[in-house]
Amino acid sequence: MKSALLLLVLAAGCAGTAASAGVGPEELIPAGSEFATASGMRVILMPDSEVPLVAFRLRFAGGSMEDAAGKEGTASLLASLLSCGAGSRDLPAFSEAVEFVGGSVGAAAAQRSVTLSADFLKDDGDLALELLADMAQRPRLAPGDFERERALAIDGLRASREEPQSVMPQYWGSFMFRGTPWSRPVVGSEETLAAVTLDDVRAAARSQLAPDRAWFVVAGDFEPSAMRAAIEARFGGWTSKSAPPAAKPATPRAASGKVLLVDAPDAWQTFFRFGNMAFDWSDPDFAARYVANTVFGGRFTSRLNAKLRTELGLTYGAGSNFDDSRGGLFFVSSYTETGKAEACMTTALALYREFLDRGLTAEELESSKAYIRGQYAPNAVETADQRADLLLSLRFDGLSRDLVNTLLAKVDAVTLDDVNRVVRERFPRDLSWVVIGKAEAVRPVVSQFGDVTETSITAPGWGPR
């Protein structure tokens, strides 16, 4: 059954005839056509006429890594402002133009990039290009919009402190990468946002929104030569030049045995993460990592969830994951009512130690491979916008689409020895923790995991002062 399954998946699209142009034999991510505009912007077109929709993704190198110290959140505010009007359209005219045709436009900052996205019906592709070209080349960045967006961002961060699970990523990134550029939160903090000026945002726009920093992917129902011509018309004359983006800083390991305890005096549950740096998806061991993590914390019947949720009823959810945008930082996470925090945390840790020592069983290996084969297509590459997002992330990291197209074959080739070597040698053993909960109850519990530093969930920022 398992080999039959493999055959089915890998043979998948071979049955398909070339209803959409430029697509070869079955590949999870097809080649598309790639070119650079006269202005130097790299473009990939991925036509696919299954549904009459087109997805546009325009990513610029930059992001919060280039925020000035003390002004974290600048790139994030830039992203907010980019959807507040561009070219001749102010915010009301811009949002009306988008929504009138049932489209959507967004912009988001990450640590190393700012990404504009647009999703429109095929008939409205030219409007989408016009709006994206205006956002990239002629953003308004108006004072009134800036004041409002900054105030909204500050209030939004304040509201997020109501829910421990929504602020956990901020504390986790700040703590695990403290002392390095990766520790800076993309969203900034209430204090740093207040320090950002409109001039800072305009400077970020000037230095980051430039064709030589851009990757542009268009996927969906369009005619490639017409799309190419339209892109050249909108972006070919864009002459803005930028300084080279900041080099990708190293992603160091955190010190072992450190605990950040965030006091949330009114929280009924305790939320925790532990882990440390591992390796990212560009590594030759990526397939083995995928197989291993599926078994430990990457699906409903993973060891973590099966034990903590299904068997012990300690939590609604437990899992483990890798953050590939930050070097492959590995973490285990769950939550439970504070009275059961010790049981939940020590059980999760014991499961992890056992996993490191003993690895997977042969049965788990086969189950994990089957699961990945069965779930990869719908979860990662079923729709044009999924494929656009994935290809953009690959290209942006300097990786080939082969990484995805060979993934299932590589997963299938993983042996028990391979996967258990990766578990033993490449999953982190030196762990640090972030715990959010009622400190007076949890403090005695977490001290067994290392040196405890404390902060309060309502204190400004995302870590110890």
Next chain:
Amino acid sequence: MRPMATAALALALALPIPAARTARADPQAPAKERTPVVLPAEERVLANGLKVIVLPDRSIPNVAMNTFWRVGSRNERTGITGVAHFFEHMMFRGGVKYGKSFDRDMEAAGGSNNAYTSFDVTVYQNWFPKSALPLVLDMERDRMSGLRFDPADVKAELEVVYSEFRLGREDPHEVLAEQHRAASYTAHPYQWDVIGWENDIRNWKQEDLERFYDENYAPNNAVMVIVGDVDPAETFRRVEDALGAIPRKPERRPVHTQEPPQKGERRVELVDPNAQLPMVILGWHMCATGDPEFPVFEVIEDLLLDGDASRLPRALVEEEQVCLGVGGGWQGHQFDPSLFTVDLTLRGDRAVEQAEERALALIAKLAVEGPTERELERVRNKNRAEILHRLAKIDGKAHLLGETETFFGGWRNVQQRIDRIAAVTADDVKRVVAKTFTKENRTVAVMRAGSGGEGGGHAGTGAK
């Protein structure tokens, strides 16, 4: 995925017709050519009453199965609130053959699953490679044929559900919505949240689960939708073989309780120490999903609440900057008369009274002036685009078919849903807003920020 344009869409988009031809639209607006959305599914009704809908789609070698059961928290009563949702959890660990290994066996075959419970329905979703169809059908046969619960499993799962309950209660908005709902209804079971009341969650008995299953989980009370890389004839045969012998059950006693008309405004005031920002929920009783007036409420939501171009976000977030965010609308698809809410999260230093007054003024303006033709056209375009986006995934199609079958009179009515929204006029909007959004029909719930008396830094200026 790619190469093949699926048979479904190829057919679906074959015949252009003018947009919104049922619409009484502005005659000067050029009629855009719009291809109707037709999903060429097939249906069979088994002898035991189970309706099966199959739509082939070979874009990926996978299958999405959505089974809609017409049972939700609406079918509960005081003392066992939340049991429909708890039961949903137990469906993954009660079958005679796969009870302990349901998820493990499905995942080992490359499949995954999930489920959700609403006020009105419980939906079980399986996503799997096509080779796993026989196994998945056998697993469904197993759990549809009668359940046996291990008391240890019941106990562990109760704790899981309790953790889920508490997770929601960490969110002040959910706490406020729960109290708003409880105040809005005096009789109908929509008055409690799907998750149930805390003491009921703590006191469910195993026999509550067994009785709930016996009463509600009947094949004649379900619709199974299968979309993906399948052959319809073969799939119907497999479903018949697997599920055809499950006996039909007698029709349940219908939920006959009607909420009496509200005869005056109700107000709830809460203080939650976790709340960082003040919040207001305004709600009005509205019709059921099956009512001919329902599309007017869909349009009203789009006009008032959805997107930056809609009226309340534009005025309250963007221009006047009273709110951090605006949400709400009609409350999901419901068999019985429902609620329409306007949920306001305020900027830290704004007064709830100011936000409430402004929201009510904007709604009153819509009742008097109605929407512009351009606003209505925006709503039509947006609605159609949303449906098209749902067609991009086999799972989106499966859910759309199941939802349309369950709440809109049959799965063939997808285009009719688009047309019914397109047919709503400015006069319809004025009439329904004026009739519905009255003070007598209104329930208001307010959350003041911080710990009340202390005034803690950013309490609303209107706090007393």
